[in-house]
Amino acid sequence: MSATKNGISGATLDLAAIGHALTVHDVQAPPTSPEWARWLEEIGFIDGEYVMLMARGLPGGDPLVVRIGQSTFALRRAEAACVRVASVAQPNVEGCKA
């Protein structure tokens, strides 16, 4: 679990590069739609879960295709912006950096 603490915290999923292995750092919903936080958690956006941006939609890069854990979801950019991510420096290397 410690591997997740290394990345650039503050980067959000909507700005991630396509195909980069990331982990979820936390989920912060905008004040206008607080229920998104729980909804995102329910579909798998939970601290430490593997996440990857797969594709961007048509003009404007919205919506996004996101791999979260073992599932694939289409998310609005505004939804992806609620998810702060951390990069996985070496995937599958547990605990080598503290």
Added chain:
Amino acid sequence: MNQAVIHLHPSGPLLALVGNPNCGKTALFNLLTGSRQKVANYAGVTVERKEGRLTTPGGKFLRVLDLPGAYSLYPRSPDERVTCDVLFGRASGEKRPDLIVCVVDATNLRRNLRLAMAVKRLGLPCIVALNMADLAERRGIKVVPEALAVELGMPVVSTVAIQSSGAEPLLALFDDPAIWCSMALTPPAQGMPTESDHLVVRRILQRLGLDDVIPHTPSDRIDGVVLHPVIGPIVLAVVLFLVFQAVFAWAEMPMTLIKTATASLSEVVGVVMPETWLRSLIVDGLIAGVGGVLVFLPQIVILYFFILFLEESGYLPRAAFLLDRLMGSVGLSGRSFIPLLSSFACAIPGIMAARSIANPRDRLVTIMIAPLMTCSARLPVYALLIGAFIPQRLVWGAFELQGLVLLVLYLAGVIGALAVAWLLKRFTAAGRQVRPLMMELPSYHLPTVRNIAIGIWQKVMIFMKRVGGIILILTILLWFLASFPAAPDGATGAAIEYSLAGMLGQALARVFEPIGFNWQISIALVPGMAAREVAVSALGTVYALSATGSDTAQALAPLIAQSWSLATALSLLVWYVFAPQCLSTLATVKRETGSWTMPLIMAGYLFALAYAASFITYRVALALGVG
């Protein structure tokens, strides 16, 4: 003996299937109970509870509930609420289940097991069905049910819901008396939020060596093309285009067969039977009317073949993804896409499917515009008019003109729907907020021939039941209205002009004359309210009765091609793009929205829209000189 058991326990133990969307609950339900509920490869197929019955190998009689999929026990849309209400014992007319079968997608344990943990905490007896075991094995995910059972503290069996013997271990488990009270052994509920469930699940998967994320290589490769910003929309356009080309190109031969068969049948009857009212009923009423609808069966089969293939493959949510921006620009989201697409088959399941939309305003808008999607019952009307008025030739070297016109009609409905949604966005404040998408894109499945064949067979049976039921009854009724009272002595016109239907048609024609409809069309519109196809059979009957002498056996298409102007035909086509749906659609809207307000508004706006559009079409066509 078996019968007696069923009668003695009409309300046996109740078992409910619960799980994440798209994990195969309905497929399992169908396998267990022999039902034929809709199964498709996207989230949100089942939107209401369905009941079935089964007898275990040991002779135990059970009632089974299939429920909508849910991501958690906190409902966010009306369909998830159905599931929660049942689980908490709040559902009207249903007791709390005696046993919960938690269906889990074995290829996605990380997400699915979290719900299983939450369900277990409800304290009801609970077992886990590890479904899609075949797919898990193919992807190299080795789950040992016994080991998982120890970790979860619940019985676990593997199932493959799409194989005929795939539920046998589960059925055998139902005979084990221990599972019906197993919860007494586990510690009481702790009421923990999803997050700690997540930690528990992660630890379990780590211990079982299942924690690696396995890439979905084949699905991802398809998505690389299908969701590509440039290629993706082209693929979507080509797919839609091919469907409509095929509806005309492939159906030609079987349609000719049916046409010849009905024509020779009416000839035989005409020769064999003496000239009485009974012969008229059979030839002009039954054969001309019902046969006229039956001709379109091949086209309906082809349309459903494509719809079923797309549903099973998993492409539909991708199409929704591609169209999300377009939907967003009119104040809807990609979530409305699947209910709208279902409406191409029939508006009723489409309106029901809108239950999976969380936002109440979006749900209502989706319901209101669903009837603008061209349902399959309108296909016979389109096909009749296109066959009669649009020449059969190729344009640009490769495309059938008739198929193109059909595509344009479907598109006209879609554009109309988007325009209505856009207006609602413009003039309501709620239309402009950002609305959530969060839509699952399942991995692709290659549809099995068996499943598609069963699906088509069901659609054929539904169509035949309509033909043999409501269409037949209305046709006979119309024949009576169109034959009595008989023409007075010395009458000059066809007898039908003096009948009840003839008089009604002439009265209605006054309303519809400005948009180019004659009295025959006006009559046909009335029974068309009950079922769209009846408009065709009604025209068949009306024209058969209007004909004098030898041309009775003639097919309807050439007949109307002679007697209507192109402007009238176009106007009628446009009418059917927009005109208010059948009565059962309005009744469904009433049920889903809870009052008559919405169905009345719907009928009113669709009527006005249809009248205006037909008026413009007719007048423009006249001005262009095709009157």
